[in-house]
Structures are given as structure tokens and as C-alpha cells.
Amino acid sequence: MRETALWVRPLRHLFLTALCSLIAFPFFWMITSSLKTNDEIWSVPPVLWPEEPLWGTFLAAWQAAPFGQYLLNSIMVAAVIVLLQMVNSAMMAYALTHMHFPFRGALFAIIIVTYMLPASATYLPAYVILSELNLIDTYAGLIISNAVSVFAIFLVRQAFLQLPKELAEAAKIDGAPHWRILWTIMVPLTRSTFVVMGLITFIGMYNNYFWPSLITKSPELYLVSAGLRSFFVEGGAYGMNWPLIMAGSTITILPLLILFLFAQRLLMKGVSLSFGVNK
Structure with a gap:
């Protein structure tokens, strides 16, 4: 058994290294291709590293399109949406776990059912609503339409359920209102879940293409995905x-x-705590 265990760890590390290399290769190819010529990109056999790296391609791309504006737009919109989703999901999750009102279970069931709907099924009614509110081609419309996330509500609710109910009950006995219990007890104790939710939401909103391209038409409002497509065409x-x-x-x-380099430790810790993954 001990000899078998000695072989298991190196094989596992070898497998994980191969898997990570496979996942990282597209990024490596993208970065190195930006330093090649067109002929080197399409050469057979493939060239992994150019003979003379063309570092000026990055400056040429930056000058060819307003990538600074695209990045600023995406970061600003994604950050605001993350903040709103955190607040809304925390309040809804607290109501579903620590407040008693009629049809609470039915409300949660409806929320979960809406998560099963494909996102494309909501585009038309959402577009009509935003059009009636004169929020088409505005950041306000884009932000408001993404201010609530069913996944975030479910994730935070599961985190709140893992906390002992005695904490909230003791605070209620001491006379603490619901808002104080939520923001001074529940949220700090589940901050790792909020870190995971925030990172997932930020990445999703930053990379979002289809919905922003439907409701934003002005080039100065483009996010990175729409801006990159415009750059591809032009x-x-x-x-x-x-x-x-x-x-x-x-x-x-x-x-x-x-973002991943700075937040990877928090992300891994949050995932293991949120989903009960043990070392």
C-alpha cells in the first residue's frame, strides 16, 4: 500500500500538469501569435515562437481601436453589477432563510424555476421593458437588467443555511434588527462565498457579449466583447x-x-468553503 501511495502522487501531479498545459495552451498561442507575422501564424508545421517577435503589434492594436475605453466601460459596468448583485442576493437570501412569511417555500421554488429558463427566452420581454423605460443604449439599462442573479441568490442562501441559526436568534433576543443581523453577522461570516460570487459575476459580466450588443448601439458604450468584434471587422x-x-x-x-493572479488564493478558499471541499 505504501509503495502504491508513492506512485499515486507523482502520477496525479503529472496528470494535473498535463491538464493545466492543455488549458493554458490557447492563451499561449494567442499571445505568441500576436508577435508573429501572418505567414508564421499559418505556417506548416506550426511555429510556437517567432524568429523576430513583433512587440510593436500591441501598440499598433492599442492605437487602432479605443481599447482603453472598452476596458474602462467593462470594468465599470461589471463592478457596479457585482455590487448590486451582492446587496440584492444578500437581502433575498436572508429573507428566505431567517424571516418567516407566507409562501416562503413557494417563492424560493419560483426563483429556482426561473433559473432553468434559457437566458435567450428573457431577452425579448427585457428589451421591451427597457424600451418603455427609455433605457435602451444606456449603461443604466444594462446595469439594471443584470442587477439580480438567481445563481447568486441560491449560492448565498446555501451559505446562510450553513451558519448556526442560534447566531441570528441570539441577536434577535438582544434586540438587533434584521438589517443589522444581515450586515454585521451573516455577511462577514460568509464573506468567502461573496468573494466567489463576486469573481464569477465580474468575469461573466466582463465577457458578456450578446445582451450588451442588443441594447447598446453607440460605439462609445461598447464593452470589450463588442469592441473586439468591431475591431475584428474594421x-x-x-x-x-x-x-x-x-x-x-x-x-x-x-x-x-x-484579477485572477491577485485573487486566486481567495477564490480557491472561497470555493472550498462554499461547496464543502476538503483538502
Whole structure:
């Protein structure tokens, strides 16, 4: 058994290394392709690293399109949506777990059922509502339409259910109102769940393409996905200038890579605590 255990760990590490390399290879190919020429990108056999890296491609891509504006738009919209979803999901989850009112179970069932609906089924009614409110082609419409997340409500509710109910009951006996119990007891004790939810939501909103492209038409309101598509069509010459396209793609994912590097430890800790993963 001991000899078998000695072989298991190296094999497991080897498998995980191969899996990580497989996942990371597209990013490596994208970054290196931005340093190649078109001929090197399409050469057979493939060239992993160019003979003379064209570092100026990044500057050319930055100057060819307003990527700074796209990044600022996406980061601002995603950050505001994360904040609103945190507040809304915390209040809804607290109501579903620590407040007693008629049809509480039915309300949660309805919330879960709405999560089963495909997102595309909600686009038409949501578009009509935003149009009636004159929120088409505005950041307000984009933010309000994403202010509530069923997944976030479910995730925070599960985290609140893991806390001892005696904490909230003791606070109620001491005369603490619901808002104080929520923001001074429940939220701090489940902050790892909020970290996970915030990162998942931020990445999802940052990369969101279809819904923002439906309700925002002005180029100055483009998020990175719509901006990158516009650059593909215009600056990328419909896919003819691949080094420039790869450089633009690298620029757009750079904030997410930086975010992951700084938040990976919090993310791993939050995932293990939220979903009960043990070492």
C-alpha cells in the first residue's frame, strides 16, 4: 500500500500538469501569435515562437481601436453589477432563510424555476421593458437588467443555511434588527462565498457579449466583447490581419488575468468553503 501511495502522487501531479498545459495552451498561442507575422501564424508545421517577435503589434492594436475605453466601460459596468448583485442576493437570501412569511417555500421554488429558463427566452420581454423605460443604449439599462442573479441568490442562501441559526436568534433576543443581523453577522461570516460570487459575476459580466450588443448601439458604450468584434471587422480587416487581432484579444483579457493572479488564493478558499471541499 505504501509503495502504491508513492506512485499515486507523482502520477496525479503529472496528470494535473498535463491538464493545466492543455488549458493554458490557447492563451499561449494567442499571445505568441500576436508577435508573429501572418505567414508564421499559418505556417506548416506550426511555429510556437517567432524568429523576430513583433512587440510593436500591441501598440499598433492599442492605437487602432479605443481599447482603453472598452476596458474602462467593462470594468465599470461589471463592478457596479457585482455590487448590486451582492446587496440584492444578500437581502433575498436572508429573507428566505431567517424571516418567516407566507409562501416562503413557494417563492424560493419560483426563483429556482426561473433559473432553468434559457437566458435567450428573457431577452425579448427585457428589451421591451427597457424600451418603455427609455433605457435602451444606456449603461443604466444594462446595469439594471443584470442587477439580480438567481445563481447568486441560491449560492448565498446555501451559505446562510450553513451558519448556526442560534447566531441570528441570539441577536434577535438582544434586540438587533434584521438589517443589522444581515450586515454585521451573516455577511462577514460568509464573506468567502461573496468573494466567489463576486469573481464569477465580474468575469461573466466582463465577457458578456450578446445582451450588451442588443441594447447598446453607440460605439462609445461598447464593452470589450463588442469592441473586439468591431475591431475584428474594421481594424482586423475581417480576419486578414491576425497578429493585430491576437494582440487586441490579449489586451482585452489582461485585466482578468491580473484579477485572477491577485485573487486566486481567495477564490480557491472561497470555493472550498462554499461547496464543502476538503483538502
